[in-house]
Amino acid sequence: MDIRTVPNPLVRAGGRWLRRINDRHPWSHNDHFHGWILRRLPVRRRRALDVGCGAGLLLGRLRGRFDEVLGIDADSAMAAVSTERFAGDPVVSVRHIRFEEVDGTFDTITMIAVLHHMPLEAALRHTSELLEPGGRLLVVGLARPDTVTDFSWDLASALLNPLVGMVKHPRPVTKPVDDGGPPMPVRDAVETFAELSRVARDVLPGARVRRRLFFRYTLEWTRPGGRGRRTE
Numbered sequence: 001m002d003i004r005t006v007p008n009p010l011v012r013a014g015g016r017w018l019r020r021i022n023d024r025h026p027w028s029h030n031d032h033f034h035g036w037i038l039r040r041l042p043v044r045r046r047r048a049l050d051v052g053c054g055a056g057l058l059l060g061r062l063r064g065r066f067d068e069v070l071g072i073d074a075d076s077a078m079a080a081v082s083t084e085r086f087a088g089d090p091v092v093s094v095r096h097i098r099f100e101e102v103d104g105t106f107d108t109i110t111m112i113a114v115l116h117h118m119p120l121e122a123a124l125r126h127t128s129e130l131l132e133p134g135g136r137l138l139v140v141g142l143a144r145p146d147t148v149t150d151f152s153w154d155l156a157s158a159l160l161n162p163l164v165g166m167v168k169h170p171r172p173v174t175k176p177v178d179d180g181g182p183p184m185p186v187r188d189a190v191e192t193f194a195e196l197s198r199v200a201r202d203v204l205p206g207a208r209v210r211r212r213l214f215f216r217y218t219l220e221w222t223r224p225g226g227r228g229r230r231t232e
Ligand SMILES: C[S@@+](CC[C@H](N)C(=O)[O-])C[C@H]1O[C@@H](n2cnc3c(N)ncnc32)[C@H](O)[C@@H]1O
Pocket: 030, 031, 051, 052, 053, 054, 055, 072, 073, 074, 075, 078, 097, 098, 099, 100, 111, 112, 113, 114, 117, 118, 184, 185, 186, 187
């Protein structure tokens, strides 16, 4: 059950009204979760990998918390934006490669709105191979809405979205925002929250998967064998 495709004319009119408010008070559902990630970084902070780094905003927040930060993106235009952002930076490097091609080891792997772009089980297995003992996977993801519960979370998110927009971006935008950058590659999620949770717990025993407001879930997993968690 997807809130975007409900046929009822009243719901659709309500959706158009909410979209108009959102356009005037825009904010990023992805960037909103940076704090969630930064509060969950592991004890050892040598190397961090941000998968599907896009324009590199999270790289900038991981910088200063790790000795080395690597951003990768499968899209050449997005990788180019991040490369330019961190040109000459001794800590952050960016590569135009797919996650499937990454080797080496990391203390943290982050993924925001990326996991649903890849075959789920293979991506999670690859993650567990790349993490050091005690290393942490932190995912902010999207799932395909399917059940009444999923619909209820999406409805609550849609109704709260303009309120958060008014707080984060109180001055209304009069022209559509264009940062001049390339369009961000996006796709709809295939797996539902229930499917995602089952695969995650199967591949990564002990993984914590939670529904979140604003059309996202979070997945947190620590590879066994390390010294626990440090917060900011
Ligand atoms: C919706 S964007 C999110 C970007 C960024 N994480 C953010 O929070 O704004 C998804 C990104 O993942 C990248 N991506 C998709 N599949 C990938 C893969 N297999 N390996 C690396 N990057 C991938 C896309 O090119 C895109 O830049």
